[in-house]
Amino acid sequence: MQSTLPYSWYTDPEILRREQELVFRSAWQYVGHLGQVPEPGTFFAGSSGRTPIVVTRAREDDELRAFVNVCRHRGFPVAEGQGRRETLQCPYHAWTYGLDGSLRSAPRSEEEPDFPREELGLLPAAVGTWGPFVFVNTSDDPEPLADALGSMPAQIDELGLDVDDLVFHTRWEAELDANWKIVCENFLECYHCQVAHPAFAAVIDTSTDAYALSTEGRLSSQRGPVRENVRLDGELQRSQFHFLWPNLGVNIFAGRPNISIGPMVPLTPDRTYRFLDYFFGSDVGPDWIDELMAFDAQVGLEDRSLVEGVHRGLAAGVLDHGVLMGRSEQLIGHFQSLTAAALGQA
């Protein structure tokens, strides 16, 4: 039987430090959506892993750009929230940047001989989009976003979901008392669905034969059909749950056009930040949306108690590792191999 990763990896600060460097640094991260920058002269702040980010659309050229949201003077974030502005002014000493990242003015800089204004623009990050979804990459030489997304956009297209017709609804946020890998691993198996998510399992057939698991590169996909005895209102007859290593979850429930997307971000070895942006097709009514949100909130509560319980168990330090069910938990095996390989422990 296959073993899990060593349990010490879920609590050791040194492992997290190496994961930040070897797993997250070069990964594309979902930061937000185009609805947050609806026209030239707008911006929004977000984060890519633990790096604060600001995404902008400069008025001059209407180009979508991303920068590290850290003032080049002494490090204060230059932008907060989202909005319409011609410039970003750091609240600390009022250095002012254009939405193209250039430093426009710095109070008293004329008193400094040879003040290198041109060299003190915001640090750029790579930015890319898929439908309304905005991704950022802070590595020096990122692979194209399309390569990172693999077959996920095609699978979603095949399901009949048009991502370009989606309208943003809400962002859900949570902090969980569990290592980020536990949160990802919980996402990657539905072996617990029958036991822990009765409402979910009543709608989606989670049996091994019906519930399809597949991996392709860094992408892990779960496709669950609606149970035969359930009549579901809507054009999507299957659910799709995608996971893009290292930490992105994408959920589509059967029914009307819907998607929720967001990362699982390590804060400390025993704490994880999650957010999920919910989008719905432009003609999906409020009742259907409310019902799905309530259903998903219930599943979320059930998952919180599972991952936090697992973390307490692993952190007890009594057992060295656990075991994986070869068939039902194959996606966890895939996640763990990718993670171990990135850490040079394959």
Ligand code: FES
């Ligand atoms: S830290 Fe931004 S102006 Fe000083």
Ligand SMILES: [Fe+2]
């Ligand atoms: Fe779950």
